[in-house]
Amino acid sequence: xxxxxxxxxxxxxxxxxxxxSDLKEAKDIYKQAVEEYKEGNFRQAYELxxxxxxxxxxxxxxxxxxxxxxxxxxxxxxxxxNYEKSLLLKPFNEDARYxxxxxxxxxxxxxxxxxxxxxxxxxxxxxLTLRANxxxxxxxxxxxxxxxxxxxxxxxxxYRIKKLSFAGxxxxxILFLFALGLGLTNRSLTANxxxxxxxxxxVTGSSSPGTGGNELFVIHEGTKVxxxxxxxDWFEISLSDGTIGWIPxxxxxxxxx
Amino acid sequence: MKKTVLVIVQLLFICxxxxxxxxxxxxxxxxxxLGEQFTVSWTANKRGGEFIAPDLDDFTILSGPRTSxxxxxxxxxxxxxxxxxxTYTYYLQATKEGEFxxxxxxxxxxxxxxxxxxxxxEVVSEGQNVQGGSSDNRESPGSDELYVRLVIDKNEVFxxxxxxxxxxxxxxxxxSGIQEVKYPDFNSFLKxxxxxxxxRALERENVNGSIYGTGILQRFLLYPQRTGSIExxxxxxxxxxxxxxxxxxxxxxxxxxxxSNVPKVLATMxxxxxxxxxxxxxxxxxxxxxxxxxxxxxxxxxxxNVNDAITYKIFLEGKGNIQLTPAPDLGLPPxxxxxxxxxxxxxRNTASGTSGTKVFEYVLIPRYHxxxxxxxxxxxxxxxxxxxxxxxKTREHKLFVRKSEDEDDPATVYGGVSKENVRFLxxxxxxxxxxxxxxxxxxKLLIENRLYIYSxxxxxxxxxxxxxxxxxxxxxxxxIARVRNRKAAGIAAKRxxxxxxCLNTTDTEGFYSELLKALWGYLSDKFNIPLSELNKERINxxxxxxxxxxxxxxxVNEVIDKCEYARYSPDSDITAxxxxxxxxxxxxxxxxxxxxxxx
Numbered sequence: 001x002x003x004x005x006x007x008x009x010x011x012x013x014x015x016x017x018x019x020x021s022d023l024k025e026a027k028d029i030y031k032q033a034v035e036e037y038k039e040g041n042f043r044q045a046y047e048l049x050x051x052x053x054x055x056x057x058x059x060x061x062x063x064x065x066x067x068x069x070x071x072x073x074x075x076x077x078x079x080x081x082n083y084e085k086s087l088l089l090k091p092f093n094e095d096a097r098y099x100x101x102x103x104x105x106x107x108x109x110x111x112x113x114x115x116x117x118x119x120x121x122x123x124x125x126x127x128l129t130l131r132a133n134x135x136x137x138x139x140x141x142x143x144x145x146x147x148x149x150x151x152x153x154x155x156x157x158x159y160r161i162k163k164l165s166f167a168g169x170x171x172x173x174i175l176f177l178f179a180l181g182l183g184l185t186n187r188s189l190t191a192n193x194x195x196x197x198x199x200x201x202x203v204t205g206s207s208s209p210g211t212g213g214n215e216l217f218v219i220h221e222g223t224k225v226x227x228x229x230x231x232x233d234w235f236e237i238s239l240s241d242g243t244i245g246w247i248p249x250x251x252x253x254x255x256x257x
Numbered sequence: 258m259k260k261t262v263l264v265i266v267q268l269l270f271i272c273x274x275x276x277x278x279x280x281x282x283x284x285x286x287x288x289x290x291l292g293e294q295f296t297v298s299w300t301a302n303k304r305g306g307e308f309i310a311p312d313l314d315d316f317t318i319l320s321g322p323r324t325s326x327x328x329x330x331x332x333x334x335x336x337x338x339x340x341x342x343x344t345y346t347y348y349l350q351a352t353k354e355g356e357f358x359x360x361x362x363x364x365x366x367x368x369x370x371x372x373x374x375x376x377x378x379e380v381v382s383e384g385q386n387v388q389g390g391s392s393d394n395r396e397s398p399g400s401d402e403l404y405v406r407l408v409i410d411k412n413e414v415f416x417x418x419x420x421x422x423x424x425x426x427x428x429x430x431x432x433s434g435i436q437e438v439k440y441p442d443f444n445s446f447l448k449x450x451x452x453x454x455x456x457r458a459l460e461r462e463n464v465n466g467s468i469y470g471t472g473i474l475q476r477f478l479l480y481p482q483r484t485g486s487i488e489x490x491x492x493x494x495x496x497x498x499x500x501x502x503x504x505x506x507x508x509x510x511x512x513x514x515x516x517s518n519v520p521k522v523l524a525t526m527x528x529x530x531x532x533x534x535x536x537x538x539x540x541x542x543x544x545x546x547x548x549x550x551x552x553x554x555x556x557x558x559x560x561x562n563v564n565d566a567i568t569y570k571i572f573l574e575g576k577g578n579i580q581l582t583p584a585p586d587l588g589l590p591p592x593x594x595x596x597x598x599x600x601x602x603x604x605r606n607t608a609s610g611t612s613g614t615k616v617f618e619y620v621l622i623p624r625y626h627x628x629x630x631x632x633x634x635x636x637x638x639x640x641x642x643x644x645x646x647x648x649x650k651t652r653e654h655k656l657f658v659r660k661s662e663d664e665d666d667p668a669t670v671y672g673g674v675s676k677e678n679v680r681f682l683x684x685x686x687x688x689x690x691x692x693x694x695x696x697x698x699x700x701k702l703l704i705e706n707r708l709y710i711y712s713x714x715x716x717x718x719x720x721x722x723x724x725x726x727x728x729x730x731x732x733x734x735x736x737i738a739r740v741r742n743r744k745a746a747g748i749a750a751k752r753x754x755x756x757x758x759c760l761n762t763t764d765t766e767g768f769y770s771e772l773l774k775a776l777w778g779y780l781s782d783k784f785n786i787p788l789s790e791l792n793k794e795r796i797n798x799x800x801x802x803x804x805x806x807x808x809x810x811x812x813v814n815e816v817i818d819k820c821e822y823a824r825y826s827p828d829s830d831i832t833a834x835x836x837x838x839x840x841x842x843x844x845x846x847x848x849x850x851x852x853x854x855x856x
Contacts, residue, residue: 023696030694037689052696059695068689099686136703140712147720155727183704191702257699 026057034065042072058257060089064096071103077221077253079103081197084224085257088190091128107222112241127185135183139176146172194227196235196252203252205245209234216245225252279303281364281373288379288461288468289351294319298346299362299373304328306366308345315357321347351380379463402429405474407441407492407525410608415533416484417547417578418641419610421451423476424492424525427469428459433518434497438474441490445483447581449606451476478606480578481532493524535639540648542585546638548577548610554634554651562659563626569619571634571651576612580604584617585634592625593656623658630655745782746849749775753842760834768834769824772841776816779845793817809847816841 033048046069052062067082083100087093116124127135149169156162201221206213209231219225219239225247229236233249285297299308310322322345330339345362359376408423424440426432435456459470474494481487497518535547550573557568573582584598596619604613623629631654640647703709733740752775759768781791784799793814800810819837 023698026696027694030696034689034691056698057696058699059697061690061692061694062696065689068686071686095687095690102684102686105684133700133703136709140709143713144716147716151720151723154724187702187704 022055026052026055030062033069037065037069037072042069045069046073046075046078058085058089060086060093060096063089063257064093064099067096067099067103071099076103076106077197077199080107080222080224081199081253081255084195084197084255088128088193088255088257089131091125104222108220109223111223111239114240114242123182124185124189127182128189130182130186132183132186132190135179135186139179139183142172142176142179146170146176190257193255196225196227196237196254198223198225198247198252200251203247205237205243205247207245209236209246213246217243219247224255227252227254279306279364279366279369279371281362281371283359283362283373283376285359285376285378286461287377288381288463290468291351291354291380291382294348294350296346296348297359297376297378298344299364300342300344301364301366301371302341302343303364303366304341304343306343306364306371308343309363309365310345310347311360311362313347313349313359315353316349317352319348319350321345321349323347351378354380354382356380381463381466381468403427403432403496403498403521403523405492405494405523405525407489407528409489409528409530412529413531413533414481415547415639415641415644416481416535417545417581417639418481419548419578420479420481420530421476421608422479422489422528424474424494425471426456426459426474426494426496426523427462427464427471428496429467429469431499432459432470432496433499435474436495436497436520438494439492440475440477441492443477443479443489445481445487447480447482447578449478449480449611451478451606451608476608478608478611480581481530484532484534487530487532489528489530491524491527493522495520495522497521536644538646540637540646542635542648543637543639543646544583546577546579546582546636547641548575548579548638549640549642549647550575550577550579550636550638550649552634552636552649552651554631554654556631556654556656559655560657560659561623563623565622567621567623567656569621569631569654571617571619573615573617573636574613575638576610577638579611579613579615582615582636585636587619587634588632589621590629592623592627593629594622594624596620596622623656626658626660628655628657741782741785745779746845748782749779749845752778753838753845757838760831760838763831765831765834766824768838769820772838773817773820773824776813776820776841776844779848780813783848809844812840812844816844 029048029052033045033052036042036045036048046066049062049066049069053066063082063086067079067086070076070082071079080100080103083096083103086096087100090096115121130138146169149165149172152165153162153169156165198219198221203219203221204215205217205219206215208214217239223239225237225239227235228238228244230249231246234246235249235252236244236246237252238244280302282300283297284300286295289295297313299310301308304326308322325344325346326342327344328339328341330337332338356377356379359378361372361375364371364373403426405424405426408425409420410422411418411420414420422443424438426435453473453476456472456474459472461468462471464471498521499516500519552571552573554569554571556570561567569587571585573579580602584600587595589595598617598619600615600617602613602615604611604615621631633650633653635648635650637646637648639645752771756768756771756775759765759771777788777791780786780796781788784796786795786799796813797810800813816837819833820841823833823837
């Protein structure tokens with residue numbers, strides 16, 4: 001079963017020849033950036049890594065290393081953004097978590113974080129262990145096998161096979177629902193992520209979009225906020241302690257790996 | 258070792274000299290003006306010898322040598338010390354301009370010769386108004402006659418390299434005192450006061466061709482603490498000038514004139530010093546030491562019992578900013594407990610930098626028996642002379658720790674060790690991930706793909722169609738007779754085909770057997786007669802039941818008869834066989850056409 005899943009994933013992610021040559025070039029750039037970092041040329045390394053991200057490449061190592069290079073060049077918000085991205089791809093990576101904590105000590109704002117209920121947290125982390133597309137393929141696979149087993153249940157005359165296939169169909173249907181749920185959660189955490197990092201040194205949150213609103217609070221670069229709504233060039237954001245206000249959209253960058 | 262020998266030899270030498278106790282000291286001014294009268298004197302601390310003066314041809318001898326003698330005896334706590342001084346004085350006049358060197362004077366005592374050091378005398382043409390004399394009447398001396406300077410020996414240094422700043426006064430007028438000296442703050446420097454003799458009299462010095470009385474008020478040893486251009490603020494002081502009172506006595510004129518002290522405030526110019534950063538390529542064990550150093554280490558014993566203390570000392574000797582050196586990290590195994598080192602230093606500040614010894618004394622307590630190694634301590638410094646980093650290393654020490662005699666509680670020792678949190682030297686992010694890029698282009702989400710979403714109903718649809726087909730299948734298969742009936746023509750056609758194949762290969766026996774099989778099988782399927790009951794009579798009775806034409810029945814009988822007959826007779830020809838084949842075919846077709854089926 002695992003084998004089948006991998007085959008499907010490989011087929012889905014297989015590359016066309018032109019993409020393959022691009023990938024080779026990208027790998028060369030990556031290697032060069034790593035060398036620059038080792039030499040201590042953090043600025044060059046940071047630019048090379050960023051170039052790769054701008055081209056649409058993504059991987060845990062790329063984001064983690066970009067975060068490191070950003071940190072070493074003093075770009076703390078960018079470092080936090082990239083560490084957050086890398087943790088969305090590998091939620092259990094100890095190094096990325098540690099470096100994120102270090103980078104956060106350089107930020108100004110100290111906000112109370114309201115903890116989530118533990119099983120929601122677990123479900124989220126579990127959903128991040130595979131990519132959204134892998135969950136989607138898994139869900140389709142489970143669904144198909146479940147239907148096949150249901151057919152076997154209906155067609156078979158032997159009691160034993162009927163019993164086994166019915167149980168199997170039920171279990172696989174539950175697995176299908178589970179995978180689908182994890183896939184949707186993963187999507188909401190990655191591609192549709194509504195969290196963002198503040199990139200401007202000082203940002204004032206006001207009570208309404210535009211310049212007319214009252215000023216409610218001041219936050220600083222590197223702070224993580226949740227985007228609730230978008231209106232024109234303005235984001236309605238919520239801080240981790242629950243405060244809500246509007247900020248200009250170009251002051252924050254979304255955490256989308 | 259070599260060094261120690263050298264020191265001992267030197268000490269012996271000094272002792273010998275002090276035992277002889279005879280030395281000759283020359284005293285002469287550094288600078289004199291042309292035509293000026295001055296004295297040169299040699300002083301010996303022994304009486305009764307013979308003094309031979311050096312060649313004094315460069316000067317005119319006005320008088321001399323004059324001999325004076327003095328002796329003083331001190332009794333301190335019953336201890337008698339006496340000193341003798343025997344002085345030979347010459348009064349000379351400078352007649353030629355230039356720099357002259359007085360050769361050493363010679364003192365002969367008990368057939369032994371003792372030499373003084375040579376003296377240098379510079380004769381300058383300027384200098385009619387040497388210190389004192391004509392400037393007395395002036396109101397206030399100009400800035401070229403009286404000023405203070407902060408003299409700095411180096412204007413460009415490396416970070417941490419020492420430099421000497423001296424506050425120096427230059428004067429052509431009489432000074433009776435100096436008050437309220439305000440030294441600069443020396444921001445961005447580590448400042449050490451150098452021992453400076455209190456200023457009693459100004460020394461003569463040739464400054465750009467004119468003679469000044471100069472004196473150093475205070476010297477400082479400075480260690481810059483940051484790079485870049487550092488400005489030293491001015492120092493200021495108040496000088497008391499000796500001035501003659503103008504309103505002299507109308508009767509006695511200047512003879513009874515009085516002097517008064519007039520204060521004058523002087524300030525130095527601000528000085529700027531360029532501090533260069535240390536070149537790159539710092540070794541790991543570099544903690545900012547600049548100068549030249551040597552290090553050694555010592556332990557008080559190399560064999561101890563468990564839990565007994567060992568004293569481990571690191572001696573750091575040298576010149577430079579030694580006072581700033583932090584205690585080195587020993588890198589000992591965790592089974593040896595190390596206490597915070599006690600640091601003691603014996604340092605002297607001289608114009609060539611701070612020199613001396615700094616001692617780090619560690620107390621080590623081995624908590625477990627065995628053999629341990631105290632690794633050699635590495636220490637790096639920057640040598641400003643060669644502009645390079647140098648690393649020195651002390652030697653390793655092997656420690657043998659015996660098992661504790663108290664065998665009862667060898668294991669409880671660990672319990673008594675007071676635990677400490679890990680001390681963090683600094684926080685930094687972890688290194689980059691070098692496991693490989695694993696780059697992927699961010700692909701479109703499958704979950705939002707229409708094709709993907711439709712695949713679920715598609716699977717369901719296939720499932721439903723399968724079920725419907727299966728239902729139909731079951732329904733059809735429920736009546737096997739009907740199936741056989743339906744399939745009878747097909748099977749018969751197949752058998753006829755194989756019979757015709759036999760005919761083509763002139764295998765007549767095979768042909769008849771196949772033809773019979775086809776016919777029997779067809780009739781059996783069509784009329785649902787089990788094969789076991791199959792014979793001509795049964796077929797005839799059944800066929801009659803279905804009301805077939807008599808003609809057809811006859812034909813069926815005929816074909817069967819002919820086949821059976823031909824099958825067992827060897828002489829059959831092919832044309833007859835073909836005829837029978839055609840008849841059989843016709844019979845089956847007719848039955849099919851009439852769509853005969855069982856009631």
